[in-house]
Amino acid sequence: MHKLELDTPQLLIDWDVMQRNITTMQKCADNAGVKLRPHTKTHKTPRISHLQQKAGAKGITVAKLGEAEVMNAGGADDILIAFPLQGAPKMERLLHLAERANVRVSLDSRKVAQDISDAAQARGKKVGVYVEVDVGLGRVGAAHHEGARDLVREIVELPGIDFLGVMTHAGHTYKAKTLEEIKQLAHQEGEWMVETADMIRADGIQVREVSVGSTPTARFAAQVNGVTEIRPGTYVFYDTTQVLKFACDWADCAQTVLATVVVKHPDRLILDCGSKTLSSDTAPNGLYGTVKGFPHLEIWRLSEEHANVRINGDGPLPNIGDKVEIIPAHACVVMNLHDSFLATRNDETIGEFEIQARGKIR
């Protein structure tokens, strides 16, 4: 069916554009001699993960145990859970998953390391661990250099863990204003991580992985000598934010939401998709997405089911009943709002896929 015949709102993924994004990022990793461990929180869909692995990715990254379980059921057997796990139920599930997959976990405290070690030791196992390092985001992470080195000293002898290396997520680069700034932060990300790894090695401790990456920085941080792995996620679809952060062009955006114009006034249009469809995340321009082919239309306010579109400038306007495609502000959160998506090729639908790991918040 042609996409313009679909009922709306409808989440669409342009399959060829997505495949091109997968191939391009893989080439970038291969050329730099690093592994690509994509973050699957963006697509939350085992079928897309298979395509990433087929292209050459080595393992996956997830944020949640629930995502890990879905991806494992879908065939993933090398999984980094990039989240400090806490509580007995999670330890139980982690060790259960570790029976079925090569699982590694990131953490930034002695407490989390101890809990994982205790749970693993009780089952006669070891769980692979990355120490997370903060290079500027100010979220999870021991301080780079001495802070991370000191934490590794504290945990490396714990019997139930296998210290594999260090990782970081340079999410602060989303605040950068220019490509030059992003490049500079990406180099700093890579260099601080390699220097931190070297400090740990100076203690005689093996550091096998130096894992970095966000979508804006991955292609630059991958170039830093000593980095072993990159973990971008959003690159698989890209979005309005990624275009405005210089990570891609509009033509690389594989994810769109098809919507219908339901109200037309001289100053505004209303579309049939609100925060329940597009999420409440905005792009760096303060807008909730980009209306493809209509640069003078600005989605500036959302209600739950309505997108309020400001007409800012001259140009053709769609009429009531016309359909438009929106490139969302943030692809990952949009996937979490939908049960399934339709894959398209040359504007025709080619299949429907369930977003199996949506809603897996535990």
Ligand SMILES: Cc1ncc(COP(=O)(O)O)c(C=O)c1O
């Ligand atoms: C730990 C970690 N690694 C990798 C990524 C992927 O980054 P991006 O969304 O920029 O592709 C994220 C994103 O939130 C993350 O939290």
